[in-house]
Amino acid sequence: MNRRPILLAVLTLTAAAALTLSACGSDDSSKGKDNDKIAEAGNGAEKPASPSTSAQTPAGRPKIELPSDVTYEFEWKKTGDPQKDAVLNDAEQRIKAVDMAVAKQDPLDKAYRFYSEGTAAAGSQEYIQEFVDHKARTTGLTRYYNERVDLKDDGTAALVYCEDQSKAFNRFLKTGKTDVTPVTKDSYVAYAGTLRKNDNGVWVTERLISERGSEKCRA
Helix, strand or coil: CCCCCCCHHHCCCCHHHHCCCHHHCCCCCCCCCCCCCCCCCCCCCCCCCCCCCCCECCCCCECCCCCCCEEEEECCCCCCCHHHHHHHHHHHHHHHHHHHHHHHCCCCCHHHHHCECHHHHHHHHHHHHHHHHCCEEEEEEEEEEEEEEEECCCCEEEEEEEEEEEEEEEEECCCCCEECCCCCHHHEEEEEEEEEECCCCCEEEEEEEEEECCHHHCC
């Protein structure tokens, strides 16, 4: 499949499952399972990419530095609501921080844990660990779109969005080989997350579920 793996362990089926995915399009309710693992890394001598080390910004937020071949298209629009825009910004930083941890081969990297807690952080740790186990990282372009943010009375925020992985691949560090795979329905993933603003003013992701092969996101 032309995509990065999403571990079932990442799909934390908690109360967040009640979140609707209607923002991503049609109302297909079938759940796509990730039955494909990262392929076995070959034997070779190519040196793995070495992204810069994460550092703290003056505002206390981790600095996200990624390999030049890891790129994004965030089509998330400004809402005009400062709180909703902050939710989108911190969710974007979490996504990038996870990819940075993959590139650094560090399942306990501080940056992604700055933006996530609870089951979401635990799921990300397992996701990153799989890349470490296979000596691989991500490469290519990932697109994010069809977002929606709802602020709840209990102080949480519900965020749904789509991810297009059709131009994102696995790259193996020992060989430098990129596993370029064809685009399929599983290249499109719908996400639903629950975020809460912590004492530092950061919207941290607490729970996250996904639906791979979502028809809602094939647009």
